Amino acid sequence: MKKKKKDYFILKITTILMVVVFVFIAQRNFDAYVVRILNLCGIYVILGVSLNLINGFTGQFSLGHAGFMAIGAYVSALLYMSPELKEVNYFITPIIWPLSVIQIPFVFSLIIAGLVSAGVGFLVGAPCLRLKGDYLAIVTFGFSEIIRVLFCNLQSITNGPLGLKGLPSYTNLWWTWGMAIFTVWFVKNLINSSYGRALKSIREDEVAAEAMGVNLFYHKVLSFVVGAFFAGIAGALLGSLVMTIDPNTFSFFMTFQIIIIIVVGGLGSVTGTVIAGTVFAILMEVLRSVESPMRLFGLHIPGIPGMRMLIFSILLMIVILFFHQGLMGTKEWSWEWLYNKLTGNKKEIEEGS
């Protein structure tokens, strides 16, 4: 038993070192295009895992993730942009006072973005989470649309539909992968804790959960707030990655992409979400070719924007038809599994875990 513990420790350290070395090499030597895709992988993983906490583990169907991302992206951008850059951007309506002079380091803007998003998550979640099922989905969808319309019209704060352009590019692999790993670690620890069991019990049977002393309101809001926090951070990272944000970046389309990720990966599986998020980010780029003009059997097909989503929809249908619970269902990858693979152990029945 002692030896096994030591082996696990070595295994974990090696894995972490390998990831660090990979990120180090990738950041320095890889093509900018590849690095960008890897960055998107990390961001989609954060988004997927955080939404899965709400939808998959707590069973509260939320469609508001794009709204939280928008809040995160704007809050961070307004904080890390330099006053000069703000002046250039806000050429129609000048930005209001305190925001016009503030500039703080990226790392703090990231944290504040997450916290503001979590705060809004609380304000939205507290009244909305009294609703269930379809009604909750509609209300949260409405929330993300309200945010989008609000940001379109608050010209003196968000620069309206013009968006913010020329944002400094702070996002790199250290940030995205670091945050992705932190998110996975945080959410996994949360769902394996006593609080996580309470969240899952709400998903399974609300009436019974409440009768067992689980405070429904507190736990639903908890998962909503944690999800919103990470969505805000992902939004902030995305903003600094693509270097331009406008309210329409965060339309329902965005939420739909994350929904695809968690459904394909498996509602209730962090591992599935990580796999699906990574594959999704890569496919989004690979499938760009289907949107360009092409010749097929002597027919000239003009480029149709949005063809990628058609393919994703078909993939989604296939997964739903043949893997009812997504790729992973509720199964999880574990260190133990890796350990047994590496050492060639047959799966042993654990006694007295």
Add this chain to the structure above:
Amino acid sequence: MSILKADHITIRFGGLTAVSNFYLNIKEGELVGLIGPNGAGKTTVFNMLTGVYKPTKGKIYFNNQEINKKKVDQITALGMARTFQNIRLFTNLSVLDNVMVGCHLRIKSSVLNAVFYLPQYSQEENNVREEAKQLLKEVNLEKLKNNLAGGLPYGQQRKLEIARALATRPRLLLLDEPAAGMNPHETKDLMSFIQKIQEKFKLTIVLIEHDMKVVMGICKRILVLDYGITIAEGNPVEIQHNPEVIKAYLGVEAHYA
């Protein structure tokens, strides 16, 4: 000393009076049966006692404290636990997790404390795990602790539900048809099991049951409901010979038979 008192509670759903003027006073350590034909309002009474429904009229006292306005989980925290007529386990969670959910209300550590697995939380988690295992031993399910709860046979699901309720450390346990769907052998087991846990955990128990063998066998006091009205109260022998009760169960014709 009275542990639970329902002081003439009434509940109406629109024009329907489901339970009318229900009075119940239970002393600590009692084992009370609540019987009546289908649709008499027995489960509605349980739902009012546990806070799922709020009575239209009347007050409920638990440990001499009014609980009318309390929410379900607060009432559970005060020491009242229940099982359900149609088993409501968390089917996709393991047997052990099911019981540990019942322990969740005693976790004092904050969420962040739990996520970062600080010593205070890890201590609590270990205690809870031990306690849950102990409870599973009590109901002979410790070997199945890693199975999914939904995969258990019916009788064991019933026992798991009781173990889960016990995990909240109740003083009063409400059992809604614990013997429903059990064969005579399982029922006999269940009777001694209920008596065993009552003694061991110093419980006060109220149970709804259709199986008269169970009710007459273990309850010291029985209440009979019909159409939301208490028509009889007394010990098993009195109830068996009460004409009102016979009428409710067999119909009026019974008199002429």
